[in-house]
Amino acid sequence: xxxxxxxxxxxxAMLHGGLVPGRAYVLTGPSGSGKSILGMHFLLEGIRNxxxxxxxxxxxxxxxxxxxxADFGWSLDRLRILDATPDIRAHSKSKSIIxxxxxxxxxxxxxxxxxxxxQARIMEVSVHSIQKxxxxxxxxxxxxxxKRYTRVVIDSMTSLKLFGMRGEDNSxxxxxxxxxxxxxxxTIVITTDLPSREILETEFHLARxxxxxxxxxxxxxxxxxxxxxxxxxxxxxxxxxxxIIGDQGLFVQADAQVALHGQRTDGxxxxxxxxxxxxxxxxxxxxxxxxxxxxEAEKLNINNLRPRIYRAFTHWQMGLREEAxxxxxxxxxxxxxxxxxxxxxxxxR
Amino acid sequence: MPxxxxxxxxxxxxQMLNGGxxxxxxxxxxxxxxxxxxxxxxQFLLQGLKEGQHGxxxxxxxxxxxxxxxxESxxxxxxxxxxxxxxxxxxxxxxxPTLEISSExxxxxxxxxxxxxRKTPDGTSREITVHSLQQSLKNLFxxKQYDRVVIDSVTALRQxxxxxxEENxxxxxxxxxxxxxxxTALLTVETPSNGTSSKLETFxxxxxxxxxxxxxxxxxxxxxxxxxxxxxSHMESILxxxxxxxxxxxxxxxx
Numbered sequence: 210x211x212x213x214x215x216x217x218x219x220x221x222a223m224l225h226g227g228l229v230p231g232r233a234y235v236l237t238g239p240s241g242s243g244k245s246i247l248g249m250h251f252l253l254e255g256i257r258n259x260x261x262x263x264x265x266x267x268x269x270x271x272x273x274x275x276x277x278x279a280d281f282g283w284s285l286d287r288l289r290i291l292d293a294t295p296d297i298r299a300h301s302k303s304k305s306i307i308x309x310x311x312x313x314x315x316x317x318x319x320x321x322x323x324x325x326x327x328q329a330r331i332m333e334v335s336v337h338s339i340q341k342x343x344x345x346x347x348x349x350x351x352x353x354x355x356k357r358y359t360r361v362v363i364d365s366m367t368s369l370k371l372f373g374m375r376g377e378d379n380s381x382x383x384x385x386x387x388x389x390x391x392x393x394x395x396t397i398v399i400t401t402d403l404p405s406r407e408i409l410e411t412e413f414h415l416a417r418x419x420x421x422x423x424x425x426x427x428x429x430x431x432x433x434x435x436x437x438x439x440x441x442x443x444x445x446x447x448x449x450x451x452x453i454i455g456d457q458g459l460f461v462q463a464d465a466q467v468a469l470h471g472q473r474t475d476g477x478x479x480x481x482x483x484x485x486x487x488x489x490x491x492x493x494x495x496x497x498x499x500x501x502x503x504x505e506a507e508k509l510n511i512n513n514l515r516p517r518i519y520r521a522f523t524h525w526q527m528g529l530r531e532e533a534x535x536x537x538x539x540x541x542x543x544x545x546x547x548x549x550x551x552x553x554x555x556x557x558r
Numbered sequence: 559m560p561x562x563x564x565x566x567x568x569x570x571x572x573q574m575l576n577g578g579x580x581x582x583x584x585x586x587x588x589x590x591x592x593x594x595x596x597x598x599x600x601q602f603l604l605q606g607l608k609e610g611q612h613g614x615x616x617x618x619x620x621x622x623x624x625x626x627x628x629x630e631s632x633x634x635x636x637x638x639x640x641x642x643x644x645x646x647x648x649x650x651x652x653x654x655p656t657l658e659i660s661s662e663x664x665x666x667x668x669x670x671x672x673x674x675x676r677k678t679p680d681g682t683s684r685e686i687t688v689h690s691l692q693q694s695l696k697n698l699f700x701x702k703q704y705d706r707v708v709i710d711s712v713t714a715l716r717q718x719x720x721x722x723x724e725e726n727x728x729x730x731x732x733x734x735x736x737x738x739x740x741x742t743a744l745l746t747v748e749t750p751s752n753g754t755s756s757k758l759e760t761f762x763x764x765x766x767x768x769x770x771x772x773x774x775x776x777x778x779x780x781x782x783x784x785x786x787x788x789x790x791s792h793m794e795s796i797l798x799x800x801x802x803x804x805x806x807x808x809x810x811x812x813x
Contacts, residue, residue, distance in 0.1 A: 210627065229627070231675075232624065252747045339733075380717045380718065381649070381717070381718055381721060382649070383651035384646065384714075384717070385646070385648050388645065388646065388647065388648050388678070389648045389678075391621060391675055392648065392677050392678060394674065394675065411717065413591060414591070414619070414713065414714070414717075415619060417593075417620070417624065419591070436773075437768050438591070438592060438773075439591050439592035440592075441620070441624065442624065442627050442628035442631050443626050443631060444631075444802075444803060447773075447777040447778040487773070488774055491772060491779065496796070518795075519794070521797055522783075547774055
């Protein structure tokens with residue numbers, strides 16, 4: 210099957226050719242990491258190939274997007290956009306008319322100059338209305354041009370959840386929304402903030418792949434990286450690769466390594482610290498296993514150390530990295546001394 | 559009493575399990591996103607085919623056409639694996655939606671799958687609940703001998719199919735149903751990425767195979783362990799595992 214290019218050469222290389230078409234993907238990262246720009250690269254690549262593409266904007270009004278992207282010298286005129294930013298809410302007590310609007314409109318970027326003003330009838334955005342609009346737009350576009358939309362970007366799921374899913378059973382709603390997107394048979398990119406590590410977010414669970422953007426500070430400079438976390442139906446490059454936002458947009462160096470061990474300063478993304486910790490722990494545990502094998506091969510009596518190895522792995526599993534590391538290091542110490550001094554002895558606690 | 563074991567299709571894993579799974583019991587395969595749960599399950603079903611057994615894949619997360627494409631990318635001949643599409647349709651938002659609680663779903667051999675995703679029909683919308691799924695499976699099992707069953711995933715089953723049910727009781731009864739049907743079943747459970755253990759399913763299952771995925775700047779490292787295996791001894795250590803173009807491979811140390 211032919212792959213879908215993201216419009217960024219380095220990222221396509223990481224994806225071993227691009228995205229598998231007709232599926233929904235999540236694009237994650239902290240704010241300011243470049244999610245919207247990447248989404249735009251993806252859409253513009255479609256336009257370059259003569260495809261029909263559409264942006265569903267829940268975060269930013271179209272006029273601002275237009276201004277933001279102008280810096281890169283991109284022409285967004287042929288981009289279709291569904292403006293799903295919610296209106297100002299009417300707070301009058303007696304009668305606030307909230308129109309769960311299917312009057313949301315799709316426009317070419319070309320026609321956009323100013324912000325859409327809230328009308329007398331307030332339009333509220335819901336998953337339902339967006340779904341209905343998209344479906345209409347797909348049908349109309351097909352009738353008018355005979356072409357199907359092949360690329361859709363939804364920016365962002367975080368906002369959609371905040372504004373469009375109040376009081377609803379989230380996981381089932383998202384499941385249904387993702388199903389809806391799948392049935393559109395377009396390649397879909399959904400941007401969302403980084404998930405918390407404890408909660409299973411439905412959209413991650415159901416997405417067919419995840420590209421993650423990273424941003425941190427090193428010696429007072431912003432540094433960026435990109436990684437592929439999951440890609441169903443394809444192998445992929447599983448390393449972090451450096452990324453920059455230049456005057457042409459995003460650039461990914463698919464053949465370069467990210468150095469995580471450079472000078473770290475405050476404000477490093479938590480993710481990275483955790484990764485470094487994991488790595489330390491990981492190396493310690495691997496070393497333990499190696500030594501363990503060697504001790505076994507040398508027929509040393511190490512059975513009484515066994516509980517400690519379990520303890521280390523249990524801590525690790527429960528996410529208690531520091532405790533696990535401590536156990537692992539202790540264990541290393543003991544295994545080493547056992548090899549130096551092979552006579553069986555009682556372990557000092 | 560050592561009986562016959564069910565081979566998982568992954569040699570190293572069979573070694574860890576002291577020969578394989580004990581037949582006719584449900585087992586949990588747990589792990590974070592992209593850790594290889596579905597791949598492991600498919601290898602389990604393919605091994606069954608090799609031994610002339612029938613296997614059923616119950617898909618609750620992904621449309622069958624995508625699963626087929628994903629698995630064929632390993633170069634596997636999955637055409638004879640039967641797959642049951644238990645994905646719910648798009649929800650309707652009309653005031654009085656016509657919801658069809660469907661228990662009339664039938665499995666399809668992978669080779670007969672349409673290339674495209676099944677579309678939600680205009681009039682009605684099909685919803686799968688834990689109850690309707692159980693009913694369909696019951697009918698299926700009555701008509702055909704399935705030896706191996708995969709439920710992918712219990713996480714989806716809990717999240718999407720138990721809206722009006724009490725989750726724990728329903729899960730318990732579903733597992734009970736599988737045991738009584740005497741299937742050797744693998745049920746996948748997705749764990750959050752910090753690796754905390756899953757809840758009830760693990761407790762109810764007769765064993766748990768846990769997959770780990772850790773990210774480093776040089777790439778992703780994978781591990782596998784047996785958390786629990788009733789009625790058998792098993793290897794207790796966490797072993798490195800590979801997910802490559804041939805699927806999952808576990809290198810069990812010769813002991």
